[in-house]
Amino acid sequence: MRIAVLTLFPGMLEGFVRESILGRAISSGVIDIRLVNIRDFAYDKHQVTDDYPYGGGAGMVMKPEPLVRAIESVTAGVEPRPHVVLMTPQGRLFDQARAKGLARLESLVLVCGHYEGIDERVLSFADEELSIGNYVLTGGELAAAVVADAVARLVPGVISPGSSLLESFQDGILEGPQYTRPRDFRGMPVPEILVSGDHEKVRVWRRKEALRKTALRRPDLLAGAKLGPEDLKLLAEIEKEPEPEGL
């Protein structure tokens, strides 16, 4: 998969690309990332990328020409046409389902806005707008990093298939609790069942605890989760049990 990130601040993403899961995916040849500086497409003497808003008001607006030229530089002649995403707080809320959808694409372009916003006419050069949450960042770079990370880890070959990293949210519920050594940490023992050696019991316990965590913390997720007959039975058991403290 090819990902191009269009930004006024490529330096913000260089370290992230190098140090994150993306770095590994690039080294193994599964993903190719390009950081494109939007300023390189501002052809006037001072390479201006923003201007005052028509109609007045505070703040600056990103000019359309450099942005659209930058988009065209990574899409022109490319087949199939890359999917262009604008990172904006006005976009549709990004979630795991959207990450899965984007991970199937061959080529993705993430455009980072800055200042008070971007000229509305740029929207017609994008396929969608995405927001990573109901808060306003100073620019789209952190949002693009979030999307690139969540998408890249779903591309086959980036994470080994059995990895637990793949599990949380995969079937719409949270991951259950995990433990490693020591067996007793400051008076808190690892649940007995995990050291029992009974793989089937461990599997059922893990599923139940994942369901419990989801029911307690994110009951909204349960409505859309893929639940089987065993899950429904476990949820019925959970309902009869007292709520654990400290979750």
Ligand code: ADE
């Ligand atoms: N740019 C500024 N805030 C943003 C957000 N919440 N999501 C995506 N892009 C943004």
